[in-house]
Amino acid sequence: MYNFDTSVILESIPFLIEGMKITLFISVISSICAFLIGLIIVFFRTMGSKPLKFIAVSYVEIIRNTPLLIQLYFIYKSLPAIGLMLPPIGCGILALSVYTGAFISEVLRAGINSVASEQYQASISLGLSKFQTFRLVIFPQAIRIIIPPLGSQFINAIKNSSLVSFISVTDLFYRVYKGAVDDFRFFEFFITGALIYMVLTGTVALLTNIFENQFKIQGRTAKA
Amino acid sequence: MITFENVSKSYKGLNVLKNINVTIAKEEIVAIIGPSGCGKSTFLKCINGLVPVNKGKIFVDQIDVTAKDVDLNKIRSEVGIVFQQFNLFPHLTVMENVTLAPIKVRKMKENESKIQALHLLEKVGLLDKIDKYPEQLSGGQAQRVAIARSLAMQPKIMLFDEPTSALDPQMTQEVLDTIKTLAKEGMTMVVVTHEMNFARELANRVIFLSRGQIIEEGSSDKIFDNPQSNITREFLKSAFKKELV
Amino acid sequence: MHWTDIAENYDFLMKGLFITLKLAMVSVSGSLIIGIILGVLRYSKLFLLSWFAVAYIESVRSIPLILFIVFIHFGALPYLTGEPSSFFVSACVAFIIFTSAYIAEIIRSGLNSVEKGHIDAAKSLGLNRMQRLTYIILPLAVSRMTPALVSQFISLIKDTSLASTIGLIELTRSGEIIYERTYHETEILIFIAFVYFVICFGLSKLSALWETKPYMCTEHREPVGANQ
Ligand SMILES: Nc1ncnc2c1ncn2[C@@H]1O[C@H](COP(=O)(O)OP(=O)(O)O)[C@@H](O)[C@H]1O
Ligand SMILES: [Mg+2]
Numbered sequence: 001m002y003n004f005d006t007s008v009i010l011e012s013i014p015f016l017i018e019g020m021k022i023t024l025f026i027s028v029i030s031s032i033c034a035f036l037i038g039l040i041i042v043f044f045r046t047m048g049s050k051p052l053k054f055i056a057v058s059y060v061e062i063i064r065n066t067p068l069l070i071q072l073y074f075i076y077k078s079l080p081a082i083g084l085m086l087p088p089i090g091c092g093i094l095a096l097s098v099y100t101g102a103f104i105s106e107v108l109r110a111g112i113n114s115v116a117s118e119q120y121q122a123s124i125s126l127g128l129s130k131f132q133t134f135r136l137v138i139f140p141q142a143i144r145i146i147i148p149p150l151g152s153q154f155i156n157a158i159k160n161s162s163l164v165s166f167i168s169v170t171d172l173f174y175r176v177y178k179g180a181v182d183d184f185r186f187f188e189f190f191i192t193g194a195l196i197y198m199v200l201t202g203t204v205a206l207l208t209n210i211f212e213n214q215f216k217i218q219g220r221t222a223k224a
Numbered sequence: 225m226i227t228f229e230n231v232s233k234s235y236k237g238l239n240v241l242k243n244i245n246v247t248i249a250k251e252e253i254v255a256i257i258g259p260s261g262c263g264k265s266t267f268l269k270c271i272n273g274l275v276p277v278n279k280g281k282i283f284v285d286q287i288d289v290t291a292k293d294v295d296l297n298k299i300r301s302e303v304g305i306v307f308q309q310f311n312l313f314p315h316l317t318v319m320e321n322v323t324l325a326p327i328k329v330r331k332m333k334e335n336e337s338k339i340q341a342l343h344l345l346e347k348v349g350l351l352d353k354i355d356k357y358p359e360q361l362s363g364g365q366a367q368r369v370a371i372a373r374s375l376a377m378q379p380k381i382m383l384f385d386e387p388t389s390a391l392d393p394q395m396t397q398e399v400l401d402t403i404k405t406l407a408k409e410g411m412t413m414v415v416v417t418h419e420m421n422f423a424r425e426l427a428n429r430v431i432f433l434s435r436g437q438i439i440e441e442g443s444s445d446k447i448f449d450n451p452q453s454n455i456t457r458e459f460l461k462s463a464f465k466k467e468l469v
Numbered sequence: 470m471h472w473t474d475i476a477e478n479y480d481f482l483m484k485g486l487f488i489t490l491k492l493a494m495v496s497v498s499g500s501l502i503i504g505i506i507l508g509v510l511r512y513s514k515l516f517l518l519s520w521f522a523v524a525y526i527e528s529v530r531s532i533p534l535i536l537f538i539v540f541i542h543f544g545a546l547p548y549l550t551g552e553p554s555s556f557f558v559s560a561c562v563a564f565i566i567f568t569s570a571y572i573a574e575i576i577r578s579g580l581n582s583v584e585k586g587h588i589d590a591a592k593s594l595g596l597n598r599m600q601r602l603t604y605i606i607l608p609l610a611v612s613r614m615t616p617a618l619v620s621q622f623i624s625l626i627k628d629t630s631l632a633s634t635i636g637l638i639e640l641t642r643s644g645e646i647i648y649e650r651t652y653h654e655t656e657i658l659i660f661i662a663f664v665y666f667v668i669c670f671g672l673s674k675l676s677a678l679w680e681t682k683p684y685m686c687t688e689h690r691e692p693v694g695a696n697q
Binding site: 269272274296297298300301302303304305307309311312313314315324325328329370373374377 | 584586587589590591592593594595596597600604605608609612
Binding site for chain 1: 528531532533534535536539540543544545548623627628630631633634641645648654655658659661662665666669670673
């Protein structure tokens with residue numbers, strides 16, 4: 001039977017909490033940026049001119065079909081070559097925002113597409129502009145469908161942020177790994193790390209649920 | 225042919241059927257009418273065991289379908305049911321929809337079952353659709369395929385659950401005509417319907433259900449021309465008004 | 470630019486790609502088997518088993534993949550076997566544990582997507598439990614699950630790049646080895662990204678073809694981005 005040593009963990013709690021803060025910081029900033037990127041991309045795709053559409057589609061397809069790790073390395077190693085010097089944590093946030101943004105744009109697009117095109121036609125026929133239609137008619141209806149998958153994108157951002165430890169950011173995963181190697185206590189550190197990640201992602205899942213219910217109450221009653 | 229003995233059914237405290245007693249004879253055609261939510265669908269689904277009852281017994285062809293050890297699949301293969309929403313299998317063609325159960329349940333030879341299917345599809349007027357998928361059919365066509373699918377099992381009893389309420393008037397007529405043909409052939413049928421004129425014309429007997437109870441039953445003339453209960457009168461008044469507009 | 474690096478190391482990179490593909494194939498097979506079992510257990514509503522499936526699926530889905538890879542390679546497998554674990558085996562085990570949780574959810578939602586009306590119709594025709602599963606539920610569920618399963622497979626292919634971090638010389642690690650020597654990171658990274666892109670984008674286009682079948686019911690598609 002494995003001899004589980006809780007004292008190692010107790011000693012390292014402050015060390016891990018420090019990492020958790022970095023993980024949270026990266027995830028929150030990246031999620032916000034990713035949401036904005038997603039909005040812009042989806043706007044390009046639905047209302048933009050042909051070249052803008054092409055750029056948006058290419059962006060989404062390239063980002064979605066290549067590994068985050070490669071994108072992260074690319075930003076970390078290749079941007080300095082063209083004179084863009086970012087601290088590692090900046091590279092991490094940039095990569096994670098760009099990556100998550102592509103996925104969020106797909107979530108938003110699916111939500112918008114789920115609103116029947118008759119709604120769009122009705123609204124245009126009433127003389128509302130394209131932008132007004134989007135803001136006043138499509139978005140309020142789409143939001144309810146969008147919230148759950150959006151929540152899971154934020155959860156993914158938290159989990160994916162662990163990759164920044166490979167560009168020398170000392171986030172939660174980095175510290176879990178370091179603690180495990182230094183003390184040779186893999187089980188203790190990994191279980192603790194897993195629990196902390198579960199708390200973080202669980203909180204987002206809970207918030208997602210609350211938001212979803214919020215929109216249900218304010219909106220029409222759910223489908224019959 | 226079908227007997228309900230003190231049948232009660234509830235969903236989580238909501239009593240949907242309350243102490244139902246009724247007997248339906250061979251070759252009888254019974255129409256069930258009543259406001260929506262009164263338990264008509266539940267009544268039908270009890271007959272082929274799709275819905276388990278809480279109390280009482282139901283006999284179909286002398287077999288107790290509420291018994292623990294009953295072979296429901298055998299009963300079901302003798303009782304056809306047609307649903308409001310057609311429920312054709314979307315991944316199978318019309319032909320495959322009609323032949324699946326005869327081949328798998330009746331162990332009919334594939335050729336035989338295809339020949340039978342052709343006869344049935346001709347009867348419902350859809351010979352030209354055999355290779356189509358359900359999504360490529362209109363509502364009326366889909367419902368007629370559903371009828372053919374049930375008939376392919378050579379059932380002794382046919383149940384219809386509002387077979388036309390998802391259809392527009394013209395398609396409704398197609399489907400009603402198909403059901404009338406069956407009636408002439410002496411099939412035992414229980415039909416839940418909102419089409420009052422159809423019920424009146426077709427049924428030997430009409431059962432009026434309200435809030436899970438049989439309020440009134442009798443010959444169609446009696447129920448439609450001379451209803452005893454106030455609830456029945458009110459219901460019929462609004463039902464016929466709807467049909468006129 | 471130093472594109473000749475790629476030509477000079479082409480065989481080495483292709484060897485890496487082969488390992489990547491092998492890893493993806495082995496892992497996807499394993500996770501399909503375990504994922505199907507878990508998904509059916511969760512769908513089954515057999516109290517204890519279904520509860521176990523829920524616990525497994527939900528906890529795996531809330532933990533980063535890299536944590537599994539590193540823990541299994543340096544912690545669990547060496548502890549269980551008493552000797553250092555091979556990179557490939559560790560990576561496979563981690564990917565199977567991780568991906569099977571996602572596949573289980575896809576399976577469950579596919580099974581749940583089969584409308585009650587269709588199941589009632591099948592029952593009413595006298596089809597028994599096994600026949601209903603074989604002829605109605607599975608064909609419908611599988612055709613609806615396929616797009617989500619393909620996108621899970623695409624995620625897995627991308628995820629295999631994480632195996633480079635424990636030292637498995639798959640595509641990403643082969644690239645790293647080259648640029649650690651030459652310092653021409655950009656070219657190698659672009660080339661590797663391009664290879665991943667061709668495979669993943671190709672697969673996603675293939676699966677889009679599948680979605681146009683006439684009887685596919687579009688309402689029950691897995692929401693976009695269940696996993697990346
Ligand atoms: N599976 C179910 N679970 C809970 N309540 C149900 C279920 N099926 C039907 N009911 C309820 O039982 C009542 C009778 O339903 P139903 O037999 O479908 O009525 P009808 O066919 O006459 O419209 C309704 O109030 C309905 O909401
Ligand atoms: Mg009903």
